[in-house]
Amino acid sequence: MIDRRMQHVPRLGRTPSRFRLVGTPIITVMLGSMATMAPIIAQSPVLPPFGLLALLAWRLLRPEMWRAWIALPLGLFDDMASGQPIGSAVFLWTIVLIAIDFVEQRLIWRDYWHDWLIAGLAIIFCTLGGMAFAGMTGGGMVRLMLVLPQICWSILLFPFVARQCAWIDRWRVMA
Template identity: 45%
Template sequence: MNRAGPRLGEPASLWRMRAVPVATVIAASALPLMLPLIANSPVLPPLGLLFFLCWQLLRTEMWPVWIGLPLGLVDDLFSGAPIGTAVCLWTLASIAIHYFAQRIYWRGFFHDWGIAALLLAAVQAAAALIAHPDAPTGRVLGLVAPQVVISALLVPFFLRLTGRFDNFRLKRR
Protein backbone atom coordinates (compact mmCIF):
# COMPACT_ATOMS: atom_id res chain seq x y z
CA MET A 1 0.00 0.00 0.00
CA ASN A 2 1.54 3.26 -1.09
CA ARG A 3 0.60 6.24 1.06
CA ALA A 4 1.46 9.82 0.24
CA GLY A 5 1.26 11.13 3.81
CA PRO A 6 -0.08 10.47 7.27
CA ARG A 7 -3.65 9.35 7.65
CA LEU A 8 -6.16 11.43 9.51
CA GLY A 9 -6.17 10.51 13.19
CA GLU A 10 -2.91 8.58 12.99
CA PRO A 11 -0.98 9.00 16.25
CA ALA A 12 2.55 10.30 16.49
CA SER A 13 5.41 7.86 16.74
CA LEU A 14 5.57 6.49 20.29
CA TRP A 15 9.35 6.15 20.03
CA ARG A 16 9.72 9.80 19.05
CA MET A 17 7.33 10.96 21.77
CA ARG A 18 9.45 9.28 24.44
CA ALA A 19 12.94 9.74 23.04
CA VAL A 20 13.02 13.38 21.91
CA PRO A 21 12.74 15.04 25.36
CA VAL A 22 15.25 12.73 26.99
CA ALA A 23 17.65 12.96 24.03
CA THR A 24 17.57 16.77 24.03
CA VAL A 25 18.43 16.95 27.73
CA ILE A 26 21.23 14.38 27.43
CA ALA A 27 22.67 15.98 24.27
CA ALA A 28 22.55 19.41 25.90
CA SER A 29 24.34 18.06 28.98
CA ALA A 30 27.07 16.56 26.77
CA LEU A 31 27.45 19.58 24.48
CA PRO A 32 29.87 21.59 26.70
CA LEU A 33 32.37 18.72 26.46
CA MET A 34 32.55 19.18 22.69
CA LEU A 35 33.05 22.95 22.73
CA PRO A 36 36.65 24.19 22.75
CA LEU A 37 36.16 26.68 25.59
CA ILE A 38 38.69 27.34 28.33
CA ALA A 39 37.68 29.65 31.18
CA ASN A 40 38.73 30.38 34.75
CA SER A 41 35.16 30.64 35.99
CA PRO A 42 31.87 29.11 34.85
CA VAL A 43 30.63 31.05 31.84
CA LEU A 44 28.63 28.57 29.78
CA PRO A 45 25.10 28.09 31.11
CA PRO A 46 24.01 24.59 32.13
CA LEU A 47 22.34 23.63 28.86
CA GLY A 48 21.02 20.32 30.14
CA LEU A 49 19.37 22.02 33.10
CA LEU A 50 17.86 24.66 30.82
CA PHE A 51 16.28 22.02 28.59
CA PHE A 52 15.18 20.00 31.62
CA LEU A 53 13.39 22.97 33.16
CA CYS A 54 11.87 24.05 29.85
CA TRP A 55 10.48 20.57 29.17
CA GLN A 56 9.08 20.48 32.69
CA LEU A 57 7.47 23.91 32.28
CA LEU A 58 6.14 23.22 28.80
CA ARG A 59 4.82 19.71 29.48
CA THR A 60 4.46 19.26 33.24
CA GLU A 61 2.44 16.08 32.86
CA MET A 62 4.88 14.41 30.47
CA TRP A 63 7.45 13.25 33.01
CA PRO A 64 7.08 11.84 36.51
CA VAL A 65 8.52 13.85 39.39
CA TRP A 66 11.47 11.47 39.80
CA ILE A 67 12.82 12.05 36.26
CA GLY A 68 15.47 14.31 37.76
CA LEU A 69 17.22 11.23 39.13
CA PRO A 70 18.40 9.59 35.88
CA LEU A 71 18.78 12.83 33.91
CA GLY A 72 20.65 14.46 36.79
CA LEU A 73 22.98 11.45 36.99
CA VAL A 74 23.78 11.79 33.29
CA ASP A 75 24.47 15.50 33.79
CA ASP A 76 26.72 14.75 36.78
CA LEU A 77 28.71 12.30 34.69
CA PHE A 78 29.16 14.78 31.85
CA SER A 79 29.77 17.90 33.94
CA GLY A 80 32.25 16.43 36.38
CA ALA A 81 30.27 17.63 39.39
CA PRO A 82 30.18 15.43 42.49
CA ILE A 83 27.89 12.50 41.78
CA GLY A 84 24.50 13.18 43.27
CA THR A 85 24.59 16.96 42.96
CA ALA A 86 22.37 17.27 39.89
CA VAL A 87 20.46 14.14 40.90
CA CYS A 88 19.28 15.84 44.08
CA LEU A 89 18.94 19.38 42.76
CA TRP A 90 17.15 18.44 39.52
CA THR A 91 14.70 16.28 41.45
CA LEU A 92 14.00 19.15 43.85
CA ALA A 93 13.51 21.47 40.86
CA SER A 94 11.08 18.96 39.34
CA ILE A 95 9.14 18.82 42.60
CA ALA A 96 9.05 22.63 42.69
CA ILE A 97 7.73 22.84 39.12
CA HIS A 98 5.01 20.29 39.88
CA TYR A 99 4.12 22.31 42.99
CA PHE A 100 3.91 25.55 40.97
CA ALA A 101 1.83 23.76 38.32
CA GLN A 102 -0.73 22.84 40.96
CA ARG A 103 -0.80 26.31 42.51
CA ILE A 104 -0.73 28.55 39.42
CA TYR A 105 -3.42 27.37 37.02
CA TRP A 106 -3.03 30.01 34.30
CA ARG A 107 0.68 30.37 33.86
CA GLY A 108 1.89 32.71 31.19
CA PHE A 109 5.22 33.28 29.54
CA PHE A 110 6.50 35.59 32.27
CA HIS A 111 5.47 33.13 34.98
CA ASP A 112 7.45 30.38 33.27
CA TRP A 113 10.41 32.69 32.80
CA GLY A 114 10.34 33.72 36.45
CA ILE A 115 10.00 30.14 37.69
CA ALA A 116 12.84 28.97 35.45
CA ALA A 117 15.10 31.89 36.44
CA LEU A 118 14.44 31.30 40.13
CA LEU A 119 15.13 27.57 39.84
CA LEU A 120 18.23 28.15 37.70
CA ALA A 121 19.66 30.53 40.29
CA ALA A 122 18.87 28.19 43.18
CA VAL A 123 20.23 25.07 41.47
CA GLN A 124 23.41 26.74 40.20
CA ALA A 125 24.14 28.39 43.55
CA ALA A 126 23.54 25.15 45.47
CA ALA A 127 25.65 23.15 42.99
CA ALA A 128 28.52 25.62 43.31
CA LEU A 129 28.36 25.48 47.10
CA ILE A 130 28.29 21.67 47.04
CA ALA A 131 31.23 21.51 44.62
CA HIS A 132 33.33 23.94 46.70
CA PRO A 133 32.43 23.33 50.35
CA ASP A 134 35.62 24.88 51.80
CA ALA A 135 35.58 28.09 49.76
CA PRO A 136 34.03 31.29 51.13
CA THR A 137 30.34 31.43 50.27
CA GLY A 138 30.43 34.99 48.92
CA ARG A 139 33.31 34.22 46.58
CA VAL A 140 31.65 31.08 45.20
CA LEU A 141 28.34 32.84 44.62
CA GLY A 142 30.17 35.79 43.02
CA LEU A 143 31.78 33.44 40.52
CA VAL A 144 28.45 31.83 39.66
CA ALA A 145 26.51 35.12 39.33
CA PRO A 146 27.41 35.81 35.65
CA GLN A 147 26.45 32.25 34.72
CA VAL A 148 23.10 32.65 36.50
CA VAL A 149 22.37 35.93 34.68
CA ILE A 150 23.28 34.45 31.28
CA SER A 151 21.15 31.39 31.99
CA ALA A 152 18.15 33.47 33.06
CA LEU A 153 18.41 35.58 29.91
CA LEU A 154 18.54 32.44 27.73
CA VAL A 155 15.31 30.97 29.16
CA PRO A 156 13.00 32.47 26.46
CA PHE A 157 15.24 31.11 23.70
CA PHE A 158 15.26 27.65 25.25
CA LEU A 159 11.50 27.73 25.81
CA ARG A 160 11.06 28.48 22.11
CA LEU A 161 13.58 25.77 21.14
CA THR A 162 11.83 23.27 23.40
CA GLY A 163 8.53 24.18 21.73
CA ARG A 164 10.06 23.40 18.35
CA PHE A 165 11.30 20.03 19.60
CA ASP A 166 7.83 19.40 21.05
CA ASN A 167 6.22 20.10 17.67
CA PHE A 168 8.63 17.61 16.07
CA ARG A 169 7.87 15.12 18.84
CA LEU A 170 4.11 15.33 18.29
CA LYS A 171 4.24 15.40 14.48
CA ARG A 172 2.50 12.49 12.86
CA ARG A 173 4.58 9.98 10.93
Protein backbone atom coordinates in the same frame (compact mmCIF):
# COMPACT_ATOMS: atom_id res chain seq x y z
CA MET B 1 3.75 -0.89 -12.86
CA ILE B 2 3.08 0.78 -9.50
CA ASP B 3 -0.40 2.03 -8.86
CA ARG B 4 -0.30 5.80 -8.16
CA ARG B 5 -2.94 5.51 -5.45
CA MET B 6 -0.59 3.32 -3.41
CA GLN B 7 2.27 5.84 -3.52
CA HIS B 8 0.52 8.45 -1.40
CA VAL B 9 -0.03 7.50 2.22
CA PRO B 10 -2.23 9.94 4.13
CA ARG B 11 -0.76 11.41 7.30
CA LEU B 12 -4.10 11.99 9.00
CA GLY B 13 -4.82 9.44 11.66
CA ARG B 14 -1.21 8.28 11.96
CA THR B 15 0.62 8.59 15.24
CA PRO B 16 4.33 9.13 15.71
CA SER B 17 6.47 6.33 17.06
CA ARG B 18 6.72 5.73 20.81
CA PHE B 19 10.46 6.37 20.71
CA ARG B 20 9.87 9.73 19.06
CA LEU B 21 7.28 10.73 21.67
CA VAL B 22 9.18 9.56 24.75
CA GLY B 23 12.79 9.65 23.64
CA THR B 24 13.07 13.08 22.05
CA PRO B 25 12.76 15.14 25.27
CA ILE B 26 15.15 12.83 27.12
CA ILE B 27 17.72 13.00 24.31
CA THR B 28 17.53 16.81 24.17
CA VAL B 29 18.18 17.08 27.92
CA MET B 30 21.09 14.65 27.61
CA LEU B 31 22.54 16.60 24.68
CA GLY B 32 22.17 19.78 26.73
CA SER B 33 24.08 18.16 29.57
CA MET B 34 26.83 17.13 27.16
CA ALA B 35 27.27 20.75 26.03
CA THR B 36 29.66 21.20 28.95
CA MET B 37 32.09 18.92 27.10
CA ALA B 38 32.57 21.60 24.44
CA PRO B 39 36.20 22.69 24.16
CA ILE B 40 35.72 26.18 25.59
CA ILE B 41 38.51 27.68 27.66
CA ALA B 42 37.42 30.26 30.21
CA GLN B 43 38.67 31.69 33.49
CA SER B 44 35.26 31.50 35.15
CA PRO B 45 32.06 29.51 34.61
CA VAL B 46 30.29 31.14 31.69
CA LEU B 47 28.58 28.26 29.92
CA PRO B 48 24.92 27.96 30.95
CA PRO B 49 23.71 24.60 32.24
CA PHE B 50 21.93 23.61 29.03
CA GLY B 51 20.78 20.30 30.50
CA LEU B 52 18.97 22.11 33.28
CA LEU B 53 17.55 24.66 30.86
CA ALA B 54 16.20 21.91 28.61
CA LEU B 55 14.76 20.03 31.59
CA LEU B 56 12.97 23.15 32.81
CA ALA B 57 11.75 24.03 29.32
CA TRP B 58 10.28 20.57 28.75
CA ARG B 59 8.75 20.42 32.24
CA LEU B 60 7.13 23.84 31.93
CA LEU B 61 6.06 23.25 28.31
CA ARG B 62 4.55 19.79 28.88
CA PRO B 63 3.73 19.34 32.58
CA GLU B 64 1.90 16.07 32.00
CA MET B 65 4.87 14.43 30.30
CA TRP B 66 7.27 13.95 33.21
CA ARG B 67 7.00 13.15 36.89
CA ALA B 68 9.56 14.29 39.46
CA TRP B 69 11.42 10.97 39.37
CA ILE B 70 12.77 11.74 35.88
CA ALA B 71 15.29 14.04 37.57
CA LEU B 72 17.10 11.01 39.02
CA PRO B 73 18.42 9.45 35.79
CA LEU B 74 18.79 12.76 33.95
CA GLY B 75 20.54 14.37 36.93
CA LEU B 76 22.89 11.41 37.23
CA PHE B 77 23.75 11.72 33.54
CA ASP B 78 24.32 15.46 33.98
CA ASP B 79 26.60 14.85 36.96
CA MET B 80 28.67 12.37 34.99
CA ALA B 81 28.79 14.56 31.88
CA SER B 82 29.58 17.85 33.65
CA GLY B 83 32.01 16.57 36.27
CA GLN B 84 29.95 17.77 39.21
CA PRO B 85 29.92 15.60 42.35
CA ILE B 86 27.69 12.58 41.78
CA GLY B 87 24.30 13.25 43.28
CA SER B 88 24.34 17.04 43.15
CA ALA B 89 22.16 17.43 40.05
CA VAL B 90 20.12 14.41 41.11
CA PHE B 91 19.24 16.14 44.38
CA LEU B 92 18.90 19.68 43.04
CA TRP B 93 16.88 18.76 39.94
CA THR B 94 14.54 16.57 42.00
CA ILE B 95 13.93 19.42 44.46
CA VAL B 96 13.26 21.78 41.54
CA LEU B 97 10.76 19.43 39.87
CA ILE B 98 8.96 18.83 43.17
CA ALA B 99 8.82 22.61 43.72
CA ILE B 100 7.42 23.13 40.21
CA ASP B 101 4.73 20.51 40.92
CA PHE B 102 3.89 22.32 44.15
CA VAL B 103 3.70 25.71 42.41
CA GLU B 104 1.52 24.32 39.62
CA GLN B 105 -0.98 23.04 42.18
CA ARG B 106 -1.25 26.51 43.67
CA LEU B 107 -1.47 28.55 40.46
CA ILE B 108 -4.80 28.78 38.72
CA TRP B 109 -3.24 29.86 35.44
CA ARG B 110 0.30 30.35 34.26
CA ASP B 111 1.73 32.40 31.42
CA TYR B 112 5.07 33.14 29.81
CA TRP B 113 6.27 35.44 32.61
CA HIS B 114 5.43 32.91 35.30
CA ASP B 115 7.42 30.26 33.46
CA TRP B 116 10.39 32.60 33.15
CA LEU B 117 10.22 33.47 36.86
CA ILE B 118 9.95 29.81 37.88
CA ALA B 119 12.86 28.90 35.61
CA GLY B 120 14.93 31.83 36.87
CA LEU B 121 14.48 30.80 40.49
CA ALA B 122 15.28 27.19 39.60
CA ILE B 123 18.44 28.25 37.75
CA ILE B 124 19.61 30.34 40.69
CA PHE B 125 18.88 27.50 43.14
CA CYS B 126 20.63 24.84 41.03
CA THR B 127 23.67 26.97 40.20
CA LEU B 128 24.27 28.05 43.79
CA GLY B 129 23.48 24.54 45.04
CA GLY B 130 25.95 23.05 42.56
CA MET B 131 28.55 25.53 43.73
CA ALA B 132 27.88 24.51 47.35
CA PHE B 133 28.11 20.79 46.51
CA ALA B 134 31.41 21.35 44.71
CA GLY B 135 32.73 23.27 47.71
CA MET B 136 31.66 20.56 50.18
CA THR B 137 33.42 17.84 48.24
CA GLY B 138 36.74 19.67 48.05
CA GLY B 139 36.32 21.25 44.65
CA GLY B 140 37.28 24.67 45.94
CA MET B 141 35.01 27.58 46.60
CA VAL B 142 34.07 29.79 43.71
CA ARG B 143 33.26 33.37 44.58
CA LEU B 144 29.71 34.47 43.99
CA MET B 145 30.86 37.31 41.73
CA LEU B 146 32.32 34.76 39.33
CA VAL B 147 29.07 32.81 39.09
CA LEU B 148 26.71 35.79 38.66
CA PRO B 149 27.39 36.16 34.91
CA GLN B 150 26.58 32.47 34.39
CA ILE B 151 23.33 32.83 36.34
CA CYS B 152 22.29 35.97 34.44
CA TRP B 153 23.25 34.48 31.09
CA SER B 154 21.29 31.31 31.88
CA ILE B 155 18.16 33.20 32.93
CA LEU B 156 18.29 35.37 29.82
CA LEU B 157 18.86 32.33 27.61
CA PHE B 158 15.91 30.34 29.00
CA PRO B 159 13.25 31.80 26.61
CA PHE B 160 15.43 30.82 23.64
CA VAL B 161 15.84 27.25 24.94
CA ALA B 162 12.10 27.06 25.68
CA ARG B 163 11.36 28.22 22.12
CA GLN B 164 13.69 25.56 20.71
CA CYS B 165 12.04 22.88 22.85
CA ALA B 166 8.63 24.03 21.61
CA TRP B 167 9.88 23.75 18.03
CA ILE B 168 11.23 20.24 18.71
CA ASP B 169 7.95 19.37 20.43
CA ARG B 170 6.01 20.35 17.32
CA TRP B 171 8.18 17.95 15.31
CA ARG B 172 7.90 15.30 18.03
CA VAL B 173 4.10 15.06 17.94
CA MET B 174 3.81 15.46 14.19
CA ALA B 175 2.89 12.21 12.40
